[in-house]
Structures are given as C-alpha cells and as structure tokens.
Amino acid sequence: MASIARKLRRDTKTVGFVPTMGALHEGHLALIKEARKMCDVVIVSIFVNPAQFGADEDFEKYPRDLTADACLLTEYEVDYIFAPETPEIYGEGFSTYVYVEGLTETLEGASRPGHFRGVATVVTILFNTIRPDFAFFGRKDAQQVALIKRLTRDLGFETEIVVIPIVREESGLAMSSRNAYLTPEQRKKASVMYEALREAKIAFKNGERNASKLAEIVRQKVESEPIARIDYVALVNGASLEPVERIDDSEVLVAIAVRFGNIRLIDNIILNRGQ
Numbered sequence: 001m002a003s004i005a006r007k008l009r010r011d012t013k014t015v016g017f018v019p020t021m022g023a024l025h026e027g028h029l030a031l032i033k034e035a036r037k038m039c040d041v042v043i044v045s046i047f048v049n050p051a052q053f054g055a056d057e058d059f060e061k062y063p064r065d066l067t068a069d070a071c072l073l074t075e076y077e078v079d080y081i082f083a084p085e086t087p088e089i090y091g092e093g094f095s096t097y098v099y100v101e102g103l104t105e106t107l108e109g110a111s112r113p114g115h116f117r118g119v120a121t122v123v124t125i126l127f128n129t130i131r132p133d134f135a136f137f138g139r140k141d142a143q144q145v146a147l148i149k150r151l152t153r154d155l156g157f158e159t160e161i162v163v164i165p166i167v168r169e170e171s172g173l174a175m176s177s178r179n180a181y182l183t184p185e186q187r188k189k190a191s192v193m194y195e196a197l198r199e200a201k202i203a204f205k206n207g208e209r210n211a212s213k214l215a216e217i218v219r220q221k222v223e224s225e226p227i228a229r230i231d232y233v234a235l236v237n238g239a240s241l242e243p244v245e246r247i248d249d250s251e252v253l254v255a256i257a258v259r260f261g262n263i264r265l266i267d268n269i270i271l272n273r274g275q
C-alpha cells in the first residue's frame with residue numbers, strides 16, 4: 001500500500017482515503033461517494049482494529065465479510081481496497097501508541113476506556129502509510145471526528161479531514177454496522193434515539209438555551225421506550241467537547257449513547273449549525 005501510495009504521489013494524483021472496519025452500509029457509501037467526487041484516486045481500508053475494542057467488547061463477533069464488502073465497492077469505482085492482516089499493522093513487539101489528551105476521556109472515552117487510543121493509533125498508521133490528501137469520516141462518530149482533526153493538526157499530517165453528515169434509515173435510526181446485531185423489535189424501538197434528539201432540536205428552535213433542560217427532554221423521550229437504557233446524554237462544545245451549561249452562538253453537540261439489550265448505539269445532532 002505504501003509503495004502504491006508513493007507512486008500516486010509521484011503521478012500527482014489527488015488521493016482520497018476512507019478508513020473503515022468493513023460491514024459497509026449506506027453511511028460508508030456516502031463517504032466513498034464524496035471521495036469519488038473530490039479525488040482522482042479513492043482508497044478504502046477495511047481493518048477491524050483490535051486496539052480499539054475493550055476486553056469485554058465485540059471484537060470477535062464484529063461482522064466481517066470482505067467478499068461482500070469488496071463486491072459493494074466495485075459499484076462505487078473504488079480504486080484500491082487496503083485490507084491488511086493484523087500483523088501488518090501491529091508488527092511483532094509493537095509498542096507505540098497515540099493518545100490524544102483532553103478530547104478522549106469523556107463520552108465514548110469514559111464508557112470505552114482505551115478505545116480512542118486504538119483509533120488514534122491505527123489512523124496514524126494508516127495516514128502514514130497512505131498519506132492521503134483527503135480523508136473522509138462520518139459525523140455519527142462525532143468524538144472520533146474531533147480527535148482525528150486534532151491529531152491531524154498536532155502531528156502535522158497534510159491530510160484534510162472531510163466530515164460527512166449522518167445517514168439515517170427511514171425510521172431515523174443512524175446507520176451503523178452494529179445495527180446488524182439488533183433484533184427487528186430493537187431496531188424499530190431504537191428510532192427513539194433520533195426522535196429524542198429531534199425533540200431537543202425543536203425545543204432549541206423554540207428558544208430553550210438551558211443545556212440541562214435540553215438534556216432532560218432527550219432523556220425523557222428515550223426513557224419513554226422501556227427497553228432503552230441510557231448510557232449518557234451530553235451537551236458539549238462541538239470542537240472542545242467541554243460540557244456546556246447555556247447555549248450561545250457556538251456549535252453544540254448533543255450526543256447520546258443508549259443500550260438496547262446488549263447492543264450499545266450512539267447518535268448525535270449539532271445545534272447552531274443552521275440545520
């Protein structure tokens with residue numbers, strides 16, 4: 001991959017990179033479509049990164065189907081699929097990790113210790129290997145986006161991070177590879193997450209600026225669904241991820257994580273973005 005990427009640079013091709021863990025869905029395809037529009041060459045990586053899974057998480061059973069993913073990608077005119085084996089990324093004696101301070105302790109970081117260290121490390125390795133001009137990430141993983149932007153800036157990567165809006169199922173449920181684990185009933189009920197976020201947005205549009213009150217609106221709506229178990233509801237500054245008390249003119253991320261049975265889902269909306 002590194003030597004192909006070197007050749008692409010010599011040929012002055014604009015390289016777009018979409019990192020994934022496979023189990024591709026419409027959300028990934030939206031990233032790939034945008035990459036296809038913006039770049040000469042599109043590279044998609046498929047690597048289920050062990051370093052970002054906790055010991056009690058779903059690494060072993062994470063959905064993997066390289067053949068189905070590769071078939072899907074041929075329709076999107078992807079130029080290269082980079083699907084390394086684990087030892088190609090984490091060679092023997094691997095001991096260098098990337099840790100982004102400040103942005104990674106809260107929200108997902110608090111619930112999934114070590115997760116963002118794994119993400120930051122693998123993204124650094126992939127960026128170093130490919131050195132893309134543009135890399136595409138989905139806004140569903142809003143905290144991941146914040147940390148990738150920070151590490152790109154801090155480590156001096158010449159990659160521009162392009163963030164693509166959340167793609168939703170008809171019910172409003174945000175697309176995610178983990179939706180595949182939901183039973184039909186859980187899947188139907190999980191749409192309460194987006195309904196709750198929308199209620200907060202409507203309240204905001206109607207003038208509510210108190211973050212606790214907006215969080216309470218989200219909480220009450222999610223709790224109206226008996227099988228939903230809230231992990232967190234948070235209103236934080238969109239860039240620093242610091243908690244906010246009142247909403248002024250800056251972007252505020254309303255982020256939630258909710259469990260349906262053993263399946264933990266995340267979603268978010270942004271206030272103050274004119275949407």
Ligand code: PAF
Nearest residue numbers: 019020021049119122141
């Ligand atoms: O968002 C994901 O799928 C993963 O966290 C990523 C960015 C591919 C790193 O493994």
